[in-house]
Amino acid sequence: MLRDELKEIRTQLRLAMNGVVSTSMREKGIVYKLNFGVPLPEIKQIAAMHKPDSELAEALWKEDIREFKILASLLQPADEFSFQKAVQWVKEIPYLEIAEQCSHNLFHKLADVENLLLGLIFNVKDEYARTVAYLVWAELFKEGKELIAPVRAAFIVECMRTVAWTDFGASFKEKQAAVKAMKFYGRQSAGQARQILTGFDEFPEFMKTPEGQEIYNDLKFEFEYSR
Numbered sequence: 001m002l003r004d005e006l007k008e009i010r011t012q013l014r015l016a017m018n019g020v021v022s023t024s025m026r027e028k029g030i031v032y033k034l035n036f037g038v039p040l041p042e043i044k045q046i047a048a049m050h051k052p053d054s055e056l057a058e059a060l061w062k063e064d065i066r067e068f069k070i071l072a073s074l075l076q077p078a079d080e081f082s083f084q085k086a087v088q089w090v091k092e093i094p095y096l097e098i099a100e101q102c103s104h105n106l107f108h109k110l111a112d113v114e115n116l117l118l119g120l121i122f123n124v125k126d127e128y129a130r131t132v133a134y135l136v137w138a139e140l141f142k143e144g145k146e147l148i149a150p151v152r153a154a155f156i157v158e159c160m161r162t163v164a165w166t167d168f169g170a171s172f173k174e175k176q177a178a179v180k181a182m183k184f185y186g187r188q189s190a191g192q193a194r195q196i197l198t199g200f201d202e203f204p205e206f207m208k209t210p211e212g213q214e215i216y217n218d219l220k221f222e223f224e225y226s227r
Helices: 002-016 019-027 038-046 054-062 066-075 085-094 094-103 115-121 129-140 147-163 171-189 192-204 210-226
Strands: none
Touching: 002 019, 002 038, 002 066, 038 066, 038 147, 054 066, 085 094, 085 115, 094 129, 094 192, 115 129, 115 147, 129 147, 129 171, 147 171, 147 192, 171 192, 171 210, 192 210
16 A cells, blocks of 8 residues: 555656756756655645655655655654654755755654754754754744743754854854744744844854844844834
8 A cells, every 4th residue: 555655646746747847956956866846835735635644754755756755744743753753854854945844844843842952953963953953943933832941042052153153164054044043033022032132242253244244134124023
């Protein structure tokens, strides 16, 4: 039955494939064994035709196929997915799009999401670990979730390390994810917005740079506009 369902999914993806999108992604360095170039709304429509199932999701995830990995994040039941399994998936994430989809569709729904966040944010070994942590934080803050004090504290400290600590060497995607999470955190209250903005006071040299001014002003505008 699993083999038949995987075959059916392949057929559905072929019918929805977009060669232009696939070629464009490949030219940008996003290379899979197979990429149908199916847009996200259509991938979600295909997911809706199938019952969420851990075995199916695991089989999809194992394949080096863009749409299979996105479908895996949509079809994996969150209540059957441990944070240890999430950490394993993070190690296997090939591109930012998959990190974003896993965070949005699955990771932030885990019962032990706080353990996941603490496990990822202090992981500098795996390329996408810290980026995924910020993406998950963004999803949680977007929903207005309250986190335990140690997780909130880690968020503030690590955000500043990623964004303002130039010697840390954070990647562009990590910085972008951190700024996104900071925006959603600061939107929750004026106090949290001040907490983010005053954090930059500890990095006067960074604030003298064009990057520092751009990030600070972007966050300040975001918080003022959201009030």
